[in-house]
Amino acid sequence: MEATFNPPQLPTFVPTGLATAVSTPLPTPKNNVAAELPPPTITPQPIATTTVTQLPTSTPTATLTPTPISPCSKRIPQDDLFTIVTQTYGLSREYAPQDLVLLTDYLPVDVTLGFPTELRQIALQPLIQMIADMQSAGLQPRILSGYRSYAAQAISWDKWNREEPERAAILSARPGHSEHQLGTTVDFGSPELAGIVGIPDIQFHTYFYQTSEGVWLAQNAHRYGFTLSYPRGALEMTGFYYEPWHFRYVGEEMATLLLDLEMYLTEYQLLNQPEPCIP
Known part of the structure; x- marks a missing residue:
């Protein structure tokens, strides 16, 4: 977001201490007494010369003091729902949300598939309602991942690079550069995916968008405050390939705005927010 600077109103300086001349009328003579008296003798007096010294004009200069930003490696956001996280702008290894809850509860x-998945409290009720509505529609949503700490992301990154090096960049992010560390992101799964892809037990694949759960989420997730982080065509700006299973909670208002603008979150953030940290 480009910051708009409104220069402060310059104060008007009014010189003080200068005398103001006031004309005082002479008294009116009574009973024409003054007409019978001889004219007064007027002794010329020296004329006082007033020297007016020009006061200096003060012109304050407005100076912009840029808000200092720290290196991304030391960046600890204040649990902001709109925190930018990309392959360029990361988070400190020390950052962890303060309101995490266990979804298995x-x-x-x-x-949950029994996984000890955590999510921030602020996203819990919208997620519960969304899951309930999906089940009411006959769907079988699965939650494959939620909050991941910096350390857990490092393990995930190493795992995918070891097991599927060609797909690692699609399936994972470098530690500190994953939205999962924010605690507001959910990776969804579908029991239909293995049959569509033709690989037993597969959990992540771009063909998720063809599953019943993927179709429903793409059409309805915004109503619950969730938005698709990495749609098609977002690679250049986000650094991530298409992830139709990866949804982030931003609140219903923002999620709906993004849908109406036909924009994704990172695109909107980079266009409307200042640089968050020094890469």
């Missing part, structure tokens, strides 16, 4: 095992 709120959702059935056929959704």
Whole structure:
């Protein structure tokens, strides 16, 4: 977001201490007494010369003091729902949200698959409602991932680079550069994916968009405050390939705005927010 600077109103300086001349009328003579008196003798007096010294004009100069930004490696956001995280702008290894909750305490095992997945409290109720509505529509949504710490992301990055080096950039992010560290991001799965792809037990694939769960999320997630982080065509700006399973909670207002503008979150952020940290 480009910051718009409104220069401060310059103060008007009014010189003080200068005398103001006031004309005082002479008294009116009574009973024409003054007419019978001889004219007064007037002794010329020296004329006082007033020297007016020009006061200096003060012109304050407005100076912009840029807000200092720290290196991304030391960046600890204040649990902002709109924190920018890309392959360029990362987070400190020390950052962790303060309101994480365990999803297995709120959702059935056929959704969480028994994984100890955590999510920020602010996104919990919208997620629960969205899952309930999906199930009511006959769908079988699965949550494959939620919050991941810096250390957990490092393990994930190493795993995918070791097991599927050609697809690692699609399946994972470098530690400190994953939206999952924000605690507001969910990776969804579908029992239909293996049959569509033709690979048993596969959990992540771009063909997720063809599953019933993927179609429903693409059409309805914004109503619950979730937005697709990495749509097609976002690679150049986000550094991530298409991830139809990766949804981030930003609140219903922002999610709907992005849908109406036909924009994705990172695109909107980089166009409307200042640089968050020094890469």
